[in-house]
Amino acid sequence: MAWLRNLSKFSTMKASSSQRPKNTDPFCLLPSFNFLRHLSSKPIEEKPVEYSGLGPTKPEEKPRVVVLGSGWAGCRLMKGLDPRMYDIVCVSPRNHMVFTPLLASTCVGTLEFRSVAEPIGRIQPAISREPGSYFFLANCTHIDAHNHMVHCETVTEGVETIAPWKFTISYDKLVIALGSQPSTFGIQGVKEHAIFLREVHHAQEIRRKLLLNLMLSDVPGISEEEKQRLLHCVVVGGGPTGVEFSGELSDFITRDVRQRYAHVKDYIRVTLIEANEILSSFDDRLRHYATKQLTKSGVRLVRGVVKDVKAQKIVLNDGSEVPYGLLVWSTGVGPLPIIQSLDLPKAPGGRIGVDEWLRVPSVQDVFSIGDCSGFIESTGRSTLPALAQVAERQGKYLAALLNKIGKASAGHANSAKETEFGDPFVYKHLGSMATIGRYKALVDLRQSKEAKGLALAGFLSFFIWRSAYITRVISWRNRFYVFVNWITTVVFGRDISRL
């Protein structure tokens, strides 16, 4: 009887709020009465907001950790949090984590979309089972750190079901792990015409457009010029994502398009545009190897800066025009609007500033991890790169820290001031990896660009790469599916149905 448990939970909240300064509003689950005044333990500075929600926890209850975001950082944190110690509430516009390093493979059908998505309920089962733990499909619209509360609004993506719904959640500990957004550098037309490669729906869009263009270019009467444009795939940005996607695409062309789109196979081309060097963080020899391999597999490498993006062509800084049928944008990331708008200390680059323990200074019980955070200047540490590896390590560290705080009975709001936090977070780079098409990968095991260390290229590193990734995919179900997908691709070729 989960609804009974929920009801008792909500009643608890009522009881809890009745311990605070007087509040005569009735609390009721019916929408006509659903005003629950959230009263903070601090002096009330603003008029209380009148939305329903999860009120503050009582001292005898489990404290509540609210996690904003469901990327590498947030999910690794939730996986590590002890649900016997905390109620865990996650707020995110998607109910799964995307296994980003394998996303490029899904665009061309090497892997299924579902194989690279891990439902949050599988990462932290308490979310779907414990009466006080929840996943809310919503965006955080405002953080009220003084009142230990976040404001949220449900995501419905235009599906006709119920109107967007606003609610609030009181937290004992808040972890901001909202990630970043792709940088467009103020270039006109990027958002309108290019496709990013960060979410499953991006990969789906790329796949649908690629297959559509392959089919449309076969229609009688389409001019040679138009065929060439439709089948020109342009990738902007030569980081690991751009290189991996270009490699997958050229492999798809070599292995699958030649057989299955025989009529148009000689029209399809891939161009990778990068302003500087491709894979700039990698070892020199690896970069040369990558350049050679990509060129060999048919990817045209162009050094250039994009000035303008139009519906069917991009314009480079030197004035040259590049017609395209598919444009993928993978040039790096910057802070989200909500992060920019937060009244919290900032790190260089507009990220939320954190100290060595990943705490946001100046406010109580707020932490930030992943792409949206960086060390404040007073720590003397430089901002870490926006990598899955960093986010994952921070999530793991913070889970252990919060569990430790919980064990010290300092889990509730405003009760951790005297707690010994122990060792600060230290990031040790374990190396970088990138695939470049079929059975080729780069593995750079140096700790930094300047350091000496192991750099591998070719089949052996491809094997390492696949092994490393397959053991990182979180659930056994998805490990199994990724394995099956790879085997199927080798045996039967890629799937080309356009769903």
Added chain:
Amino acid sequence: MAWLRNLSKFSTMKASSSQRPKNTDPFCLLPSFNFLRHLSSKPIEEKPVEYSGLGPTKPEEKPRVVVLGSGWAGCRLMKGLDPRMYDIVCVSPRNHMVFTPLLASTCVGTLEFRSVAEPIGRIQPAISREPGSYFFLANCTHIDAHNHMVHCETVTEGVETIAPWKFTISYDKLVIALGSQPSTFGIQGVKEHAIFLREVHHAQEIRRKLLLNLMLSDVPGISEEEKQRLLHCVVVGGGPTGVEFSGELSDFITRDVRQRYAHVKDYIRVTLIEANEILSSFDDRLRHYATKQLTKSGVRLVRGVVKDVKAQKIVLNDGSEVPYGLLVWSTGVGPLPIIQSLDLPKAPGGRIGVDEWLRVPSVQDVFSIGDCSGFIESTGRSTLPALAQVAERQGKYLAALLNKIGKASAGHANSAKETEFGDPFVYKHLGSMATIGRYKALVDLRQSKEAKGLALAGFLSFFIWRSAYITRVISWRNRFYVFVNWITTVVFGRDISRL
């Protein structure tokens, strides 16, 4: 050099047309000159249409079979056609065949979407390899049977790539296998608010809405009434599709929702509304068994006629209102608008009328199979049910017939008048099958409702059902995937990520 082959093909068309009455228009692939006048062998009755396209074949070339549609009928036909004898051109708005009997299983994640979709290029590899065979992602807009030509327009579904493109295809043999569309019986609001269950995108929409409603109903402050509405899944129509979907849904609720959406599990309900009896074509005992099993697994069976469909509720004939969060409409099928508009003989029910050899009388070289066709009254035969089984059998029969015609050198347009067609098409019903949730199925092996024969229910028939279907899924790749999906569902439960 496929484009060279294509070019020679197009040149051939030019040569071909130059044998006909004088045509001084230059034929060129550039769009500014792409007018190819299609001249029929019959006296020109209408002004020639000025679109580019595939012109008539020459006598020394392979004749061209144009197949409209990519459902059971069209795909089974293409699979059986001999590509050494014919060039095969398929026109359809989707590049895959949907394995409809398993579609209901994809809505709740028992099977992956991709496992039930078979690309046409895998069904008939000549389509993607042979220089004169094509698949065009397009809708047929007009059939000009007197000129042996079809008019088409590309499908782009709003994707920004190129504007819809019109073209024509001359045929030697035309097979109309366009299928049917769901019947709404003129009820207001069905198209706007209900979801059908015939295409993969329908199943995707159902899945997304179901998971969205599960998550939204968990948001704090949603009223009890609204929760119940959001999680009320209503299925209208008690045929095999409606029953199978209801069964899958109740199994999903029992097995997966209870664990993974523990907070709201007691709110979710399934109601199946049917005006008459469920599974009316099945044996009485089987129907009773199905009713018992569905009721036992929690499906509420309601006998009623829907009068009106609104955004969040349906109104029945007796005035009662049924609030819903998800509405699936599976009440039967009727003819498509293009079929209704055709100036061809009709069978009862508005279908295209065909004779015993599935030919459309009154015109040369036109055949029709599947849901869109029926026997004309003069044959004295009754219209066959709109079943996959019928479509599949007709496709198989017609492939053999066309191959026979081709062998008799009567493949070209207007050359089969003297050909002996051999045995007419005879349909023998092999029995009906339907699943009702977990490990339960009905198998009715009687040849008609009145006949005596074997009727099975329960686990044994579930086993037969799965075996029968897994061997019918056309490619080994998909057989393998369906097998893997089923195993994974049993071992790990269903996937719940909302992609």
